[in-house]
Amino acid sequence: MNDDRAPLLEVRGLTTEFVSERTGVRRVVRAVDGVSFDIGCGEVLALAGESGSGKSVTALSVLRLVPPPGRIVSGSIRFEGRDLLTLDEGDLRRVRGARIGFVFQEPMTALNPVFTVGDQIAEALEVHGAARGAAARARAVELLDMVRIPEPARRARDFPHQLSGGMRQRVLIAAAMACRPPLVMADEPTTALDATIQADILDLLVAMRRELGLSLLLITHDLGIVARVADRVAVMYAGRIVETGPAPGVLAFPRHPYTRGLLASLPGRVPGTRLEAIPGAVPDLAALPPGCAFAPRCPDRFDACDGSRPDAYAVSPGHTARCFLHGGAAR
């Protein structure tokens, strides 16, 4: 992207913890651990990872919507020149929805069943003072048309249950785009959908990004979706970004053993052969090893891995891997 301009979103050292007390034992789970990334104007960044990797909490942290007992303990989130972590609640509300739109995974639970979809989009516009009354309703129909919903004027009068899952997700995308935010965050926006509908929604997001010039933070567990949509990818494991770089480069030449393992464990490359599964399970975030969190499952583990946490080492321009194979005192 443009190097002479500040990125639209600049996250530095973001750390979010969940503290729980059970039978007098205090458990601290660091769901997001020193995460840093940028999103440039018009850029699509995918946060990829498995459940518990911290990708969703990262997105919620950017919006400061982490549910208690979670809290952001350190870091900075610069968006359009301001640090979102120091904004008061009123200013923050003017950012959420209006400047940063969001789309969640479950299109049914995110919509209110007792209002028409047109009214719900119009409400989003009214809340942010973008339009009122008849103008808001007319704009809602335009937005439904923009997300390729056929007969938008008629569909605007439908209730959520009258729409298919794919159509509901289009409505949510229309609502997220209502105030023309420069950044949209989408958390597994197609996971609940069938393959052909999923591809339609991904095509729609790509088209919206091209037409409106928006930036997208896409959260997904599916590396196929990363390849289809993202310019850059950040792979998360146990709360940290372990590898980041241009999506085609990372997917074609993964340098972190975890990324390599994830790609190798996908079925279908050589049918009928054993998959190179990553052994073990995702670690307990409350009991991480002192060294690299992936070391216990890593095929390339050596002495340095258990001593300390690896830094992010550059492996090629714009591509880093948090792995001692690529730097550090040990080599």
Next chain:
Amino acid sequence: MSLIEVTGLVKTFERRQAPWGRPRLIRAVDRVSFAIGEGETLGLVGESGSGKTTTVRCLLRLIEPTAGSFLFRGEQVFGLPASRMRALRRDLQMIFQDPDSSLNPRMTAGGIVEEGLVIHGIGSPADRRARVRELFEWVGLDAGMAGRLPHELSGGQRQRVGIARALALAPAVLVADEPVSALDVSIQAQVVNVLMDLQQRLGLTLLLVAHDLRLVRHLCSRIAVMYRGRIVETGRAGAVFHAPAHPYTRALISAMPDPDPGSQPPRIRYDAAGFDPEAELGEVAPGHWAATSAARQ
């Protein structure tokens, strides 16, 4: 004779728009026929509502089919009395889609896996415990988890308990309905390997129901693609995957996101309006059948 022979399976549901409304008949499964040989693996692929889950539920008589025939080792399964059906289920085991609702919340993981052995009176308590340990190891569960209740396990661990339970009786046929879709990618591969090992070690016949074409391609020698209650294409996995004949199969394959940069095929869209539910399966290549108008001619 094939181990499994399904002919003309139909399942209709009545649906009313309102309690006083006239019932509408919905054909969830419409004249579905297929055969699976001993030790063979068939993948039933389709999107939600295609009838793939309803098909396998009919075969296990978890729901009663409306019409059709299902021969298992030559024996007609539809219409069997409950007592004979119970015995048959030892050989026809199922892994369910939703581990949360298919495990007894009050039983420990070990107890759930052992239950089938107890019911069928297999082995001494010590044999059974050893068997449970072995099953736990196969599905990648720590033996220490045997004492846990389902709610104390993660979703992925619960699904693996369901798989261990299905394997406990060493069934001839394993029917797996979306067995890995609830698991994380790195765990999915472990379970796929387990299914492949078992298939080879035990000569297990596998009927896999999945929406993930790539998974089906990996595990199955043959594929049947379902759309709106019908099988629209079937054949050897490689042939269906690389030379799809039905427009719907082509659309489905082109919709799958491919993580290999640059290898994503261009999207092919399928217009549902062009679907002909009366189109018969015709042979487009040896052993490769598709319900296309072209194949009918």
